[in-house]
Amino acid sequence: MLKTVRVLLPLLTLSVGSVAIADTHTTTDPRINAVLTDLGKVRQIDSVALSPDGKHLVWVVDTNGKPAMMLADADGKNARSIGLATKPGACSETTPTWAPDSRHLAFLSNCDSTLNGVGGKQADIYVLDTQGSDKPARLSHLSGYVNALRWSPDGKTLAFLYVEGATRRASALAAAKPLTGEIGVEGIEVQRVATLAAAGGNAQQVTPADSYVYEFSWAPDSQRIAYVAAPAPGDNNWWIAQLYVQPAQAGASRTTVVDPNTVSGPLHGLQIALPRWSPDGSRIAFIGGLMSDQGSTGGDIYSVSAQGGAPVNMTSGIKVTPAWFTWSSPQSMLVDQVSSGKIQLAEYSVQGDQAQQQRVLYTVAGFTGDGSALLALSFSSDYRYVAFDESSYEAAPEVHAGPVGTDAPPAVTSINASLKPSWGKAESVEWTNDGHHVQGWLIYPANYDPHKHYPMIVSIHGGPSAAQVPYWPQVGYTAVPFSTLGYFVFQTNPRGSYGEGEAFVQANRKDFGYGDLRDTLAGVDAVEKMVPVDDHRLGLTGWSYGGFMSMFAPTQTQRFRAVVAGAGIANWQSYYGQNLIDQWMIPFFGASVYDDPAVYAKSSAINFIKNVKTPTLIVVGERDAECPAPQSFEYWHALRALGVPTSLVVYPNEGHHFYNPVNQRDVLQRALNWFEKYLPPSA
Incomplete structure (x- = not known):
């Protein structure tokens, strides 16, 4: 709240x-x-994305109230502006997302679009070949609110959250629509998962029309998605959302994997977020706990079979709060967690249904993230390199990147150094x-x-x-x-x-x-x-x-x-x-x-x-x-x-x-x- x-x-x-x-x-x-x-005077950094091979870095920095993209080597050198924006503040380009080949970069841009009902220009999906032409290719012609753009693991498809015909941002934090008409019936807007072939074409909305989706993730086989959803209206029902799995196809039937409202044990009546497939695609881990806002994630890490069943608390009794995590191997996770007002990146070993903290890699007295979720980090595919933006009471926001080790990586930009x-x-x-x-x-x-x-x-x-x-x-x-x-x-x-x-x-x-x-x-x-x-x-x-x-x-x-x-x-x-x-x-x-x-x-x-x-x-x-x-x-x-x-x-x-x-x-x-x-x- x-x-x-x-x-x-x-x-x-x-x-x-x-x-x-x-x-x-x-x-x-x-x-x-x-x-x-x-x-x-602060220039905010909205997104940071490290290429899967760990060699290149892209970030979005706010310029005169509008975000624009920069592409650089992983150490921040040779930075250059990319995308369609011809001058600062002319339009917005956000959500850069690397393809698995570390060459193609998808992003959202409203630089070549008309006005929409959300209060600005329509954002569409573009792809840039970072080793080829400087001219991005436009893949979509959407009409609504779009965010959370992600490549499938095989690099053939892009998925995203989409509110067709949106009149406002899909967030309870945004200004509410005027309360007119038949309340709770008329004008309800539903956020769904949509997919688009990387070669272009028509977007397909794949999740049910009556189900509001908050988060999703691709399965390793690129054929399925896991997502957290609830009946519309979306602003109200995240607290009763369930975890589903379905083929990434329009009209496909779905499986209810976890319903916190009916399960027994410590998850009963609580909230779930950040579904993450295990590397072999057999299980889904997620964060479950008492959460007061969608997007403000914190709790314990749970695991459940991708076919459904009883979820298991993998981190019961820990004295920190995991807020974001990723599988780094079938037997390990990297967890960004809150510990007494500081942020820690910790390595956890996974044995069966238990995750045990092995070591804290580094602790930061500052706020870190890559823009995709609270405390999210951008890793190379081998998890040897990491990137994020960081600010603290002592230092304004900068992009940080470097090897994953016992020290937090240094700043590689000087956007706000003065x-x-x-x-x-x-x-x-x-x-x-x-x-x-x-x-x-x-x-x-x-x-x-x-x-x-x-x-x-x-x-x-x-x-x-x-x-x-x-x-x-x-x-x-x-x-x-x-x-x-x-x-x-x-x-x-x-x-x-x-x-x-x-x-x-x-x-x-x-x-x-x-x-x-x-x-x-x-x-x-x-x-x-x-x-x-x-x-x-x-x-x-x-x-x-x-x-x-x-x-x-x-x-x-x-x-x-x-x-x-x-x-x-x-x-x-x-x-x-x-x-x-x-x-x-x-x-x-x-x-x-x-x-x-x-x-x-x-x-x-x-x-x-x-x-x-x-x-x-x-x-x-x-x-x-x-x-x-x-x-x-x-x-x-x-x-x-x-x-x-x-x-x-x-x-x-x-x-x-x-x-x-x-x-x-x-x-x-x-x-x-x-x-x-x-x-x-x-x-």
Whole structure:
């Protein structure tokens, strides 16, 4: 569950609060403008792909708001622009995918297309012969949303996820469609697996028309696919998705391999992701666990026969969280996992239905990925070389590539090398609470003076099944820039987070806002013993689940003196009937709100609202499907009635994730202003 601008309504000034829709006339401290300007200089890396022979590297880098492709040797040398884009920002080219021959490169491009209903130009599939002509060949003429492009192992076919006639991005994070017509019946869009011959021709949709597909993978024989799917609508039903296998042909019958809703054992009622065929095609491994967002993957690694049967937990009891993996041989896996707020690449041996960690190859205090999935890596076919992009609190995004060994591979690009952090140093903080090992990241104020006392802003991540990992911030809502203005920033990974094992992830089931708040407050106590934090100048913020915590915590403690709540949840009971993803709640609350309203009431801030004294800024997207705007209105309305200083800002046409750059800038600017007003860096 896990982000301005034309003014649509005038700013309404009230006695103790205000509501606005994207008012652009925000008063700005010049230092805030400088922070936002610096963050806007970052060029994001969207995709990284290493050729199967390990000799060439392609990446996609954002240029003036549009991604474009670069091709280079594996060490980053001899880089050149490829594709159809004739000038930066003219169009977008994404999702580069190498054929097994390490020569042909497929990708998506909208450089030669017309407008579509998704909000931009139509993306189509192209193939470039990297050893031949510089002119890519166009293979498709699609009409809809397309992503997750993949070659079959024999190199004869391309498969991809496709929403024919799409009007929006296929993501619960995107702005929801206007709720008009017969709800739940009209206008439902279904994402399916489609295939296209590498020689070109007509695309064929191969999975059933009534089944929404989230992820898929090719079998080693190039004849079958495994995929995770659920009945439409897709935004809502990922939490009840099943694992299927079928021939990669239109109209083929499919086999249900795993249904978490009916299996017995630890997977019952949980979520599944990342299906991966064993090298001999006899079994499928996947990640299963308690997950709050499709795409935010974490859990244990399970295995099941490709014919179906009882899934087996291969990694039961481990104290880390696998987020991505690949079979490196019939007897081994390479696993990218979260361990106490850091990322590890580990090698696991596979014997029967058990996977045992043999060694950690390297640990990174940063965020890594190749753009295809959370923490995904791009390997050569012999698994001797790896590539990914990485950012951290110390270094802006760069492409890294090199041999798989005991050290993380170095950066092979200098795309953002001129950028230096304007915030202070960061360090990991670990503590114990209620018998749990807990971790968080503490960022010092810029120009830190140990003889001064500083305010501190506590930030709680979304999810709750996720983890705070070091990263270079972008323009948009993030807590790191507060450090630049003179605050300590403390980003916590309380129970419910990835990084300490599946039991830790499940430790806040039916307990939202209680154990995780105790973990966070214990972390604040630990930090205050380390550094000169002024306990009377503590702030709290977060987005999504962090937005809920920012609303709920002030009902339980008066310790925080200012709050910024992004896309929060004030009332779990009313939320159940308002959001478009209600299926996610049952694994966490144990039952629907109609069967057990008390467990929802227990964690609803609105039921304890008279305890709130803390000035609170509330921000939300107008068309947020995950944390609908009425939740923010409900909380704001209550604070206003109680005389608590508050302001509500609603951003037009935005969903749970903000895509408009002006809105991304505005929301961070408002938060910085709010904390400067109620939590001044200088006491």
